[in-house]
Amino acid sequence: MAQVHPAGEYTVAQRRQIIPKRFREWFWGYFFIFPSFVMFLIFSLYPMYDSVRLSFERLSLRGRDWVGLDNYRYLIHNDYFQQSMLNTLMYAVWIVPIGVFLSLTLALLIYRLPTFFQVFYKSAFYLPVVTSGVVLSFVWLYLYDPAFGLLNYLLGLVGIGPRLWLSDLDTSMISLVIMFHATHWGGSIILLTASMGGIPKDLYEAARLDGASFIKQSTSITIPLLKPAIAYVAITGSIASLQIFTEILLMTRGGPDGHTSNMVFSIYEQGFINFNFGRASAVAVMLLLITIVVAVTQFRLLRSNVEY
Amino acid sequence: MSSVSMDSAPRKNWFRRQLGNAQRSWRESTPGERVVLVVAYVVATFWAIVSLFPLYWMIATALKPPSIAMVLPPEWIPTSISLNNFREAFAGNPVWRWTLNSLIVATAVTAFQVVFATMAGYGFSKKVFPGREILFWLYVSSMMIPPFALVIPLFRLMAEYGLVNTYWGLIAPGLSAPFGVFLMRQFVQTLPSDLFDAARIDGGGELRVFWDIVLPLSKPGIAVLGIFVFMGQWSAFLWPLIVTSSNEMRTLQVGFALLANRELRVNFGALMAAATYMAMPMLIVFFIFQRYFLRGVTIGGVKG
Numbered sequence: 360m361a362q363v364h365p366a367g368e369y370t371v372a373q374r375r376q377i378i379p380k381r382f383r384e385w386f387w388g389y390f391f392i393f394p395s396f397v398m399f400l401i402f403s404l405y406p407m408y409d410s411v412r413l414s415f416e417r418l419s420l421r422g423r424d425w426v427g428l429d430n431y432r433y434l435i436h437n438d439y440f441q442q443s444m445l446n447t448l449m450y451a452v453w454i455v456p457i458g459v460f461l462s463l464t465l466a467l468l469i470y471r472l473p474t475f476f477q478v479f480y481k482s483a484f485y486l487p488v489v490t491s492g493v494v495l496s497f498v499w500l501y502l503y504d505p506a507f508g509l510l511n512y513l514l515g516l517v518g519i520g521p522r523l524w525l526s527d528l529d530t531s532m533i534s535l536v537i538m539f540h541a542t543h544w545g546g547s548i549i550l551l552t553a554s555m556g557g558i559p560k561d562l563y564e565a566a567r568l569d570g571a572s573f574i575k576q577s578t579s580i581t582i583p584l585l586k587p588a589i590a591y592v593a594i595t596g597s598i599a600s601l602q603i604f605t606e607i608l609l610m611t612r613g614g615p616d617g618h619t620s621n622m623v624f625s626i627y628e629q630g631f632i633n634f635n636f637g638r639a640s641a642v643a644v645m646l647l648l649i650t651i652v653v654a655v656t657q658f659r660l661l662r663s664n665v666e667y
Numbered sequence: 668m669s670s671v672s673m674d675s676a677p678r679k680n681w682f683r684r685q686l687g688n689a690q691r692s693w694r695e696s697t698p699g700e701r702v703v704l705v706v707a708y709v710v711a712t713f714w715a716i717v718s719l720f721p722l723y724w725m726i727a728t729a730l731k732p733p734s735i736a737m738v739l740p741p742e743w744i745p746t747s748i749s750l751n752n753f754r755e756a757f758a759g760n761p762v763w764r765w766t767l768n769s770l771i772v773a774t775a776v777t778a779f780q781v782v783f784a785t786m787a788g789y790g791f792s793k794k795v796f797p798g799r800e801i802l803f804w805l806y807v808s809s810m811m812i813p814p815f816a817l818v819i820p821l822f823r824l825m826a827e828y829g830l831v832n833t834y835w836g837l838i839a840p841g842l843s844a845p846f847g848v849f850l851m852r853q854f855v856q857t858l859p860s861d862l863f864d865a866a867r868i869d870g871g872g873e874l875r876v877f878w879d880i881v882l883p884l885s886k887p888g889i890a891v892l893g894i895f896v897f898m899g900q901w902s903a904f905l906w907p908l909i910v911t912s913s914n915e916m917r918t919l920q921v922g923f924a925l926l927a928n929r930e931l932r933v934n935f936g937a938l939m940a941a942a943t944y945m946a947m948p949m950l951i952v953f954f955i956f957q958r959y960f961l962r963g964v965t966i967g968g969v970k971g
């Protein structure tokens with residue numbers, strides 16, 4: 360780089376070269392991020408701000424009126440919304456721990472297999488993820504159908520009576536949760552096995568020489584070293600579980616009697632069926648806060664301090 | 668399995684080698700490890716069936732003649748193939764127009780995102796400027812925002828500018844791409860800076876460097892980003908549902924979803940034909956670009 364003057368300072372000529380160079384660097388930095396940032400500003404940051412503002416307002420033909428906490432107050436005291444909020448948390452409770460356990464177990468197991476089988480199983484698990492929520496809803500609507508679905512047919516063969524999976528108060532939410540588990544974890548399994556590839560092989564060799572079993576190796580080497588990846592799976596899994604929508608709209612419409620409705624579905628109902636944008640935005644802000652709390656808590660709990 | 672040679676002779680050897688690997692790993696295992704291997708094959712096969720069977724059932728039902736599509740006990744493997752379920756699903760609906768809409772939207776969003784995100788990825792990883800860290804932090808933390816939290820203001824924005832029920836209305840929110848920027852930054856960061864410096868010394872301007880060096884070297888990252896964005900847009904449901912109002916402007920997913928609510932509710936043959944039609948492009952893309960998919964999942968994630 361630039362030669363330093365014997366006195367330890369830059370000469371005038373050098374300074375003239377250096378300073379514009381730095382500004383040029385700045386300019387090109389801003390230049391390259393500019394297009395994406397404008398879009399980010401208009402379609403992410405501004406709507407975020409507007410969402411918070413709308414949640415304190417009522418929209419009418421005259422324009423926007425500030426109503427303070429009215430929207431929140433209405434929602435908090437509304438039975439149907441209380442149920443949606445509780446359901447949102449129930450989805451997370453049913454989905455996240457089981458999902459992390461499922462993906463971790465499958466990842467640990469297939470990691471032991473030769474590459475060819477690993478790739479085969481990973482692709483198989485990932486295939487439902489590449490089809491859309493609409494496609495999966497159609498397919499599972501058919502599988503769960505009381506009269507024509509395979510589920511009741513197969514259970515009927517072993518003498519278990521037909522059930523109205525999606526319209527029974529007891530089974531509707533659990534049916535959606537089962538479908539979520541069956542279709543959702545492909546990406547997490549791939550991520551976990553990829554992270555396992557980063558764990559030094561000699562750790563396992565040493566454990567093997569000590570005669571450590573598969574379960575012992577998993578719990579004392581793999582899982583502790585995999586904490587960051589497990590945290591990632593838990594966090595993305597919870598965010599996804601808080602946002603189930605397509606399946607609810609297409610398979611149960613929030614029913615029976617609000618038993619499968621969640622906050623996201625409330626945003627849709629308040630916003631685009633009742634056209635109450637203020638209340639819908641209040642739900643959106645609450646959902647955002649819950650998402651942040653859940654994600655940050657998990658990040659803290661699972662934060663890793665391991666180095667290897 | 669695109670990375671594998673398609674010639675039949677090497678392919679046969681390749682399979683034999685895979686089988687050899689499996690046998691070797693079995694031979695070299697202690698009895699305890701063999702138990703683990705057996706459990707692994709059994710559990711993974713069970714989960715593969717859980718993952719794949721619904722998709723098989725979708726395709727099999729779609730291809731059966733409508734008269735026997737829903738008969739119980741079921742025909743597990745269709746004995747005769749018919750396209751009549753597809754005819755029923757397509758009849759009287761602008762399915763070609765929906766397909767075209769989906770293609771237009773997914774292609775446009777993908778093209779814009781690839782350009783914007785690659786530029787920003789380069790800016791964030793190779794340029795130093797005030798505010799860089801905080802801006803990048805903003806992008807990353809916004810990835811947590813549920814899309815549903817933004818839907819109402821976005822809809823109002825589109826309504827204000829008369830973009831409801833237009834292509835631009837469908838495309839616009841997809842142009843904000845924090846995930847794409849994050850992914851491309853991670854990718855461009857791995858490229859050696861020496862290359863850019865060398866090109867600059869050779870007298871190339873910044874745009875030249877970007878066009879001649881950054882873009883070509885970023886191809887693998889761009890492929891991953893492009894596939895994921897296209898797939899996400901093809902599958903998108905909530906936003907197209909809200910922003911379109913006429914049957915002609917619906918995307919494929921929304922068009923069929925609304926149709927399912929109206930007419931196809933219990934005609935599962937036609938419903939599976941619609942699902943197969945929507946899923947087929949993604950399944951084909953997956954099989955062609957399989958390794959990009961399997962790699963892409965991990966680029967966006969964490970090291971660990």
